[in-house]
Amino acid sequence: MELTADKIKELVVKPENKVYTKTPLLTDKTLSYCPGCGHGVAHRILMELVEEMGLENDTIGIAPVGCSVLAYEFMNVDMQEAAHGRAPALATAIKRLWPNKFVFSYQGDGDLAAIGGNETLHTCNRGENITIIFINNGIYGMTGGQMAPTTIPGMRTSTSPYGRDVQMMGYPLKMTEIVAMLPGTYYVSRQAVYSAKHVRKAKKAIKKAIEAQLEGKGTSFVEIVSNCNSGWKMTPVKANQWLEENMLDYYHLGDIKVDGKLVKEIV
Amino acid sequence: MAKKVQGYIEIDKERCKGCELCVVACPKDIIRMSKDVNAKGYHYAEFFNPEPCVGCADCAVVCPDGVITVYRARIEV
Numbered sequence A: 001m002e003l004t005a006d007k008i009k010e011l012v013v014k015p016e017n018k019v020y021t022k023t024p025l026l027t028d029k030t031l032s033y034c035p036g037c038g039h040g041v042a043h044r045i046l047m048e049l050v051e052e053m054g055l056e057n058d059t060i061g062i063a064p065v066g067c068s069v070l071a072y073e074f075m076n077v078d079m080q081e082a083a084h085g086r087a088p089a090l091a092t093a094i095k096r097l098w099p100n101k102f103v104f105s106y107q108g109d110g111d112l113a114a115i116g117g118n119e120t121l122h123t124c125n126r127g128e129n130i131t132i133i134f135i136n137n138g139i140y141g142m143t144g145g146q147m148a149p150t151t152i153p154g155m156r157t158s159t160s161p162y163g164r165d166v167q168m169m170g171y172p173l174k175m176t177e178i179v180a181m182l183p184g185t186y187y188v189s190r191q192a193v194y195s196a197k198h199v200r201k202a203k204k205a206i207k208k209a210i211e212a213q214l215e216g217k218g219t220s221f222v223e224i225v226s227n228c229n230s231g232w233k234m235t236p237v238k239a240n241q242w243l244e245e246n247m248l249d250y251y252h253l254g255d256i257k258v259d260g261k262l263v264k265e266i267v
Numbered sequence B: 001m002a003k004k005v006q007g008y009i010e011i012d013k014e015r016c017k018g019c020e021l022c023v024v025a026c027p028k029d030i031i032r033m034s035k036d037v038n039a040k041g042y043h044y045a046e047f048f049n050p051e052p053c054v055g056c057a058d059c060a061v062v063c064p065d066g067v068i069t070v071y072r073a074r075i076e077v
């Protein structure tokens, strides 16, 4: 039998053969993100887990300020919008009032590490039983690509046009390593979403983070090293290559704290 | 008759933003960008050669906009 494209389609495209499609826990609204932006992938794996773990009616998410300010339009679960950097405080309140809900904050690096640095540290130090999803693209994407606390040395942004000079602008802040050292955190991991292999790994890490919260263990925290094609002024494909070649030397991937114990030397 | 794992993908071209990440992710190099543009003005992803597709879903897993649906079946050849 000759397998023409039409014949393959006829044989294979049947509901029972469907192995992957967009989860209904993402709305049908077009994402407001630029083409190729990692925010879309991060939204999707998080919502896939909420669906797979049967938490769709028991989840409350907190959206940040930043490009993902409209996350509540795209994630088809109960959501609240926080003031810039204040998502962990709002998550704290919601979790204390609704201890049986799965409560997460979803925050960019400007939101979590700059204006919200204080909230992040104290929330993790209190060991609030929430999950923080931290999208680190090393830049303020939404406002036009300014330098963030996470911008890596030498990286060009609109406010460091000659590259980040650490003598003048300080060193990138590794928030994930810092929170891992606080006794309140139970599971801390750094992941990425630039390839299919990494997306699958990141999803497993977020699953561990959700499980930790469901078991009442304290704060779980997953950083996702992501891209900002517009802010970095690169095509999406180039941005992902640049991320792999440059960001990961500074931001090492993998679990940092598991079951309340450091599993990696902090450098 | 032999059996073969055959994949097939459907791309919702009007939702595609033309980022090309699926093209790079596909281990079989069977996705390309269209010459035409969709209503938003993006060159969209095209699945131009189904036969080598193994239904691994790597293309769908990296798509930021959830545009790709993947099917997989064992078929007789």
Ligand SMILES: Cc1ncc(C[n+]2csc(CCOP(=O)(O)OP(=O)(O)O)c2C)c(N)n1
Pocket (backbone or CB within 6 Å): A065, A066, A067, A068, A084, A107, A108, A109, A110, A111, A112, A115, A135, A137, A139, A140, A141, A142, A143, A148, A228
């Ligand atoms: C109180 C306050 N200060 C400043 C701003 C301006 N502002 C909006 S988004 C943003 C930074 C966002 O960067 P990030 O959190 O990294 O998110 P991204 O867009 O990169 O995903 C800033 C400074 C604001 N909206 N509110």
Ligand code: SF4
Pocket (backbone or CB within 6 Å): A032, A033, A034, A037, A038, A039, A067, A137, A141, A142, A227, A228, A229, A230, A231
């Ligand atoms: S500006 Fe950057 S972070 Fe924001 S949507 Fe575009 S690529 Fe994503």
Ligand code: SF4
Pocket (backbone or CB within 6 Å): B007, B008, B009, B025, B026, B027, B028, B029, B030, B031, B052, B053, B054, B055, B056, B057, B058, B059, B060, B070
């Ligand atoms: S399912 Fe796998 S082989 Fe088929 S088009 Fe997608 S990436 Fe390529």
Ligand code: SF4
Pocket (backbone or CB within 6 Å): A036, B011, B015, B016, B017, B018, B019, B020, B021, B022, B023, B044, B045, B062, B063, B064, B065, B066, B067, B068
């Ligand atoms: S990854 Fe998705 S949005 Fe990007 S080109 Fe492929 S189908 Fe289109």
Ligand SMILES: [Mg+2]
Pocket (backbone or CB within 6 Å): A066, A108, A109, A110, A135, A136, A137, A138, A139, A140, A141, A148
């Ligand atoms: Mg950012």
